[in-house]
Amino acid sequence: MTDPKLLGCAALISFFIGSAAIAEPAPGxxxxxxxxxxxxxxxxxxxxxxxxxxxxxxxxxxxxxxxxxxxxxxxxxRFVPDSAELITAGGTVAGFPAWFPAVTPPSGTPAPLVQLRADGGLEGPTNSIAWVDGDTAGVWHEVDVALWAERAATAGAVGLVLAIDHPSGKLYQQNAKPPHVQAPLPLPVLIVPASSAATIRQALGQDVTLRVTGVQEExxxxxxxxxxxxxxxxxxxxxxxxxxxxxxxxxxxxxxxxxxxxxxxxxxxxxxxxxxxxxxxxxxxxxxxxxxxxxxxxxxxxxxxxxxxxxxxxxxxxxxxxxxxxxxxxxxxxxxxxxxxxxxxxxxxxxxxxxxxxxxxxxxxxxxxxxxxxxxxxxxxxxxxxxxxxxxxxxxxxxxxxxxxxxxxxxxxxxxxxxxxxxxxxxx
Known part of the structure; x- marks a missing residue:
């Protein structure tokens, strides 16, 4: 007949072996x-x-x-963003500042919203806020944000809203590139997801307010x-x-x-x-x-x-x-x-x-x-x-x-x- 003490020991050993197997961390x-x-x-x-x-x-x-x-x-x-948005009659579109950010006044920059064409021309008056949709901007990983900012500034715009059509539909932010790694772009630029395009297009020709604000620090x-x-x-x-x-x-x-x-x-x-x-x-x-x-x-x-x-x-x-x-x-x-x-x-x-x-x-x-x-x-x-x-x-x-x-x-x-x-x- 088996000694009950041995049975107890065997059960205890089995318990600990089983517990160790269960507790073994998964790969990764x-x-x-x-x-x-x-x-x-x-x-x-x-x-x-x-x-x-x-x-x-x-x-x-x-x-x-x-x-x-x-x-x-x-x-x-270092730039610490505070606000990054376009305020329209149809609603507020949130985004993220293109780097390195040029800023608006704390209350924002009010101006008409007009389309910026691929050739760099504004379809409206100067001193406006330029809009570039995802199709015009180009393939998401090839969009040259600084180039679009230069085009908008040269055309006389006071701000730029740029849509990047990322495959996820989410807001996509590019890495900073020279000469704007640590020096501001020529005008405030708001990056938005392409899904915001419908709201923004409805505001073309209307007065909107662009707000890109924050704190610049050493x-x-x-x-x-x-x-x-x-x-x-x-x-x-x-x-x-x-x-x-x-x-x-x-x-x-x-x-x-x-x-x-x-x-x-x-x-x-x-x-x-x-x-x-x-x-x-x-x-x-x-x-x-x-x-x-x-x-x-x-x-x-x-x-x-x-x-x-x-x-x-x-x-x-x-x-x-x-x-x-x-x-x-x-x-x-x-x-x-x-x-x-x-x-x-x-x-x-x-x-x-x-x-x-x-x-x-x-x-x-x-x-x-x-x-x-x-x-x-x-x-x-x-x-x-x-x-x-x-x-x-x-x-x-x-x-x-x-x-x-x-x-x-x-x-x-x-x-x-x-x-x-x-x-x-x-x-x-």
Missing amino acids: GRLFDDLNKYASFGAHRTGTPADLETSAWMAREIEAAGISVERRPFSVN AHGINLLGRVRRGTGPWVVVSTPTSGWFGAAGERGPGVALWLSLARAMAAQEGRTNYLFVAASGHELDYLGARTLLGEGVLPPPEAVRAWLHLGASIGTRDWEIRDGRAVPLERMQPNSYAFANEQLQERLHRALAEVTAIRVLPVEHLPESRGGELTLYRDAGYPVAGFVGSHRYFHTPRDQPDVTSPALLAPFDRALQQFLNDLSSGD
């Missing part, structure tokens, strides 16, 4: 937790409290893994340099941008989460490879943080770097399907993400990403500067680069929230990129 769970933490700070515009808190949190996380962190501030001309962003120094051997650099217009959960969150995961993993390993973990703010301001780092002489020279892995936009974000007019999330990757690598790293990255069948690895030389973000800056500085660029359904919109990805979509990238880094250091 910590990545998604970090992504949610990133999103919880709010709008990540450079130099804002949310941006500074993000940098401080990331620094603490990798310091806890034993990594030495250098915090490098850089100056930024501020600073933070670049982080986390070093795992093991001797005189080569460096492997892992970088990610940290800032963005809004919550940027899918645009920036996956890169931030993967950066943290890779930093923890590499710090825990032995070897002779030196690692540098770069987290640069200023992304939406023409990559201001990365440009500052490249100009400061604090990075290892290209000849001392074995590889530079850049964790750019929209890694592991999901695809969507439109059903009955609603966007339904799918548990598969969207098709607008790309990996690029130089010749010496292309096969390594392709091999590491074998599990991620939705990603192709393309030659980085084919990546245009206008589409490549910081990756093209590091490439053009002579570094042996590999990395990711892309967009997703809610890219650069206020709707970019954590549900645009999932633990299951992020986990394969963590496995692949740890393999990529381990492969690079296998000869140590």
Whole structure:
């Protein structure tokens, strides 16, 4: 007969084994937790409290893994929006100021609303507010906001309302471009979603009021340099941008989460490879943080770097399907993400990403500067680069929230990129 005490012990062991199995974290769970933490700070515009808190949190996380962190501030001309709207007889249309904002008086600028043609002519009097609809403005990711502002100012307008027809139907904000990264546009510009067009068209020829107001301040962003120094051997650099217009959960969150995961993993390993973990703010301001780092002489020279892995936009974000007019999330990757690598790293990255069948690895030389973000800056500085660029359904919109990805979509990238880094250091 079996001893009842043994039966009790067996049951207890079974309970704990079962509980451990249930409690085992799902793949990608910590990545998604970090992504949610990133999103919880709010709008990540450079130099804002949310941006500074993000940098401080990331620094603490990798310091806890034993990594030495250098915090490098850089100056930024910060604009804090107060109001951004067009007031018409048919209602108020909310938008967002084009960067860098020129402002109206606090009460707004009253004037007739008139169409601005593609040739730059106003279909009405000067001293009016110009309107450019989504069709006239062009394809959403190719709209030249500064050019339209120059056309409107040259035509004698006192303000511009510009619709950008983003595929999601949401408000879409472009990154700032020279010469208006830190200097105002020639006139106040309100960006609105194309869905506002019907209300605005009804106001053509009528008096409206444009309000673009806010506070301009001297501020600073933070670049982080986390070093795992093991001797005189080569460096492997892992970088990610940290800032963005809004919550940027899918645009920036996956890169931030993967950066943290890779930093923890590499710090825990032995070897002779030196690692540098770069987290640069200023992304939406023409990559201001990365440009500052490249100009400061604090990075290892290209000849001392074995590889530079850049964790750019929209890694592991999901695809969507439109059903009955609603966007339904799918548990598969969207098709607008790309990996690029130089010749010496292309096969390594392709091999590491074998599990991620939705990603192709393309030659980085084919990546245009206008589409490549910081990756093209590091490439053009002579570094042996590999990395990711892309967009997703809610890219650069206020709707970019954590549900645009999932633990299951992020986990394969963590496995692949740890393999990529381990492969690079296998000869140590």
